[in-house]
Amino acid sequence: MLKTSHGDLETPFFMPIATKGAVKSLTPQEMKETGAQVLLSNTYHLMLRPGVQVIKKAGGLHHFMGWNGPILTDSGGFQVFSLARQRKIKGNGVEFFTETDGGKRHFLTPELALEIQKGLGVDIAMILDVCAPYPCEKEEAKRAVELTTIWARKSLAWLKKNPVFRKKTLVFAIVQGSVHRDLREKSIKELVNFDFDGYALGGLAVGESNKKMYKVLDYAVPLLPEDKPRYLMGIGKPENIIEAVKHGIDMFDCVIPTREARHGRIYIKNENQKSQLMDYQVIRIANQKHREDFSPLDSNCQCYTCRNFSRAYLHHLFKTNEVLVLRLATLHNLKFYLDLMRMIREGLNNGKI
Ligand SMILES: [Zn+2]
Numbered sequence: 001m002l003k004t005s006h007g008d009l010e011t012p013f014f015m016p017i018a019t020k021g022a023v024k025s026l027t028p029q030e031m032k033e034t035g036a037q038v039l040l041s042n043t044y045h046l047m048l049r050p051g052v053q054v055i056k057k058a059g060g061l062h063h064f065m066g067w068n069g070p071i072l073t074d075s076g077g078f079q080v081f082s083l084a085r086q087r088k089i090k091g092n093g094v095e096f097f098t099e100t101d102g103g104k105r106h107f108l109t110p111e112l113a114l115e116i117q118k119g120l121g122v123d124i125a126m127i128l129d130v131c132a133p134y135p136c137e138k139e140e141a142k143r144a145v146e147l148t149t150i151w152a153r154k155s156l157a158w159l160k161k162n163p164v165f166r167k168k169t170l171v172f173a174i175v176q177g178s179v180h181r182d183l184r185e186k187s188i189k190e191l192v193n194f195d196f197d198g199y200a201l202g203g204l205a206v207g208e209s210n211k212k213m214y215k216v217l218d219y220a221v222p223l224l225p226e227d228k229p230r231y232l233m234g235i236g237k238p239e240n241i242i243e244a245v246k247h248g249i250d251m252f253d254c255v256i257p258t259r260e261a262r263h264g265r266i267y268i269k270n271e272n273q274k275s276q277l278m279d280y281q282v283i284r285i286a287n288q289k290h291r292e293d294f295s296p297l298d299s300n301c302q303c304y305t306c307r308n309f310s311r312a313y314l315h316h317l318f319k320t321n322e323v324l325v326l327r328l329a330t331l332h333n334l335k336f337y338l339d340l341m342r343m344i345r346e347g348l349n350n351g352k353i
Contacts, residue, residue, distance in 0.1 A: 002198075002229050002250070004070040004123035005168045006062065007037075011229065011250040012348075014241070014341045015040040015072060016334055017258055020049070021065040024258055025327045026334075028067040034303065034331060035338035038069055038123075040253045043116050044076030044083070044108075048100055052119040060121030072124035072253075075113045077174070078202065078233070081131045089130060089147065092154075110151040111158045118165045126200065127155040129174035134206040141178040144203075148176045149190040156194055172231060174202040179212050181219055188223045198229035198251075205234040205254075213240070217247040224248075238267070238340055242277055245344050246353065257337045261329035264318050267336040268298045277347065278340050285329065290315040303335035304328075 002009040016023050016031060018039040023031055031039065041061060046052065058064035061071055077094075080087055084096035084106075093109030110128040117125040128151050132144035152173050159166045173196040177183035191199065201220060204213050217232075224230050231251035232244050241252055257267065264286045270279040283290075283297075293311040305314075305328040317325035347353035 002170075004038075004170060006068060006070040006123050009037050009070060010345055012241075012245050012341060012344060013037050013251060014337050015251065015253040016337075017253060017255050018065065018067075018071075020045045021055075021061065023330075023334075024262065025323075025330050028065065030304075030331060031067070031334075032069070034335045035342065036069070036334065039067055039071050041065075041071055041073050041120070041122070042076065042079060043073045043113055043120070043126075044079035046073075046120060047076065047108075047116050048098055048106075052116045056119045062121060070123040071120075073117050073120060073122045073126065074233075075117070075126040075128045075174070076108055077113075077126075077129040078131045080108060081133070091147075091150070093128075094130075110154040114155055114158050114162070114165075114171075117169070118162065122169065124170045124172060124198070126172050126174060127152055127196070129176060129202055131174075131203050131206075132176060132178050134178060134203070134208055136178065138178075138180055138183075141176070141180055141183055144176045144178075145183050145187045148174065148187060152191055152194055152196075170197040170229075172196055172198040172200050172229075174200045174233070175220065175224075176203050177220075178203055179208055179216060181216075184216060184220045185223065188220060192223070192225060196228075198231060199224045200231035200233050200251075201249075202233050204232065205236055205240075210240065210243075214243060214247075217244060217249070221248045238278060238280055238337075241340065242344065242353075245348070252341075257333035258330050261333040262326050264325075264329065266297055266329060267333050269300060269336065269339075271300070277353070278343060280336075285311065285314050285318050285325075287315075297332055298336075301332065301335060301339075303332050305332040305335075 015038050016036050019042045055064050087096040095107050097103050113128040130144040130147045132141045173191040175187045177187045229250045232249045266283050290311040296306040
């Protein structure tokens with residue numbers, strides 16, 4: 001159980017993505033009904049639009065988006081390194097330019113990333129890290145680890161000056177090191193020394209194979225404190241999540257259920273006699289074979305979509321570009337992921353995992 005200012009979270013859990021303050025196409029009430037415990041928003045996107053001042057005036061992000069459960073925000077590090085143009089890493093922060101505001105210059109520092117998350121009023125804040133691309137030269141990964149540690153120290157100094165925020169917010173550090181064992185170990189050792197509230201493994205699911213990612217989990221997870229939450233960022237497919245839970249990971253986020261839903265790719269459970277865990281397939285609702293299939297997406301699923309609509313209807317909506325299908329498919333895919341997490345928690349409780 002992870003205690004936050006907006007409620008307790010049963011681990012392991014999955015955080016649906018509400019990057020810009022909304023889970024695409026769904027209301028907070030619908031999120032609650034699908035079993036979501038916590039949502040993930042993004043510092044980078046919210047600092048650009050609408051800007052932290054607007055959200056502060058609204059009374060914080062929870063009020064602004066109408067969600068009263070816990071919220072985690074990513075620090076923006078990953079987005080600066082993957083989305084922004086002309087970014088330049090400096091010792092004290094990262095300079096970047098964005099197109100959404102006419103090429104304006106921004107300078108994100110570890111202190112500012114926390115200042116913004118304080119303004120948003122989130123429950124779990126991530127400190128700013130340097131995310132090395134994959135693949136990259138070992139020297140670049142090494143530099144990312146070094147700077148991530150320097151920024152963690154700056155973050156800690158900022159936290160000391162903001163005791164109220166520190167008290168009500170869980171602050172997590174992000175481990176870097178790409179797929180290099182010595183660098184991961186160095187990053188973990190340095191960050192764990194700072195005693196943050198939780199630790200994330202960053203810089204994974206950026207193009208490396210599952211085998212390489214699991215290898216990192218093999219040696220990295222045992223080095224993270226057992227009494228603090230361990231978060232694998234940006235992962236993943238159901239099989240990746242199950243494997244990571246077996247390694248000791250507690251927290252997940254991923255765009256897969258929501259993004260795949262909008263492309264008509266629907267996650268369906270198969271009943272598997274041999275295993276208590278989920279065996280699944282992904283169906284394409286646009287496929288002609290669903291045109292006259294009047295069965296639900298998944299007859300065992302209790303989501304609103306499966307209780308009320310047929311595959312034939314969803315197929316029709318998808319073929320005619322009716323926006324309703326985006327909502328119905330997203331609802332179902334999220335229910336699939338959140339049910340998976342519930343089954344994993346049950347499996348852990350009764351010793352089946
Ligand atoms: Zn369903």
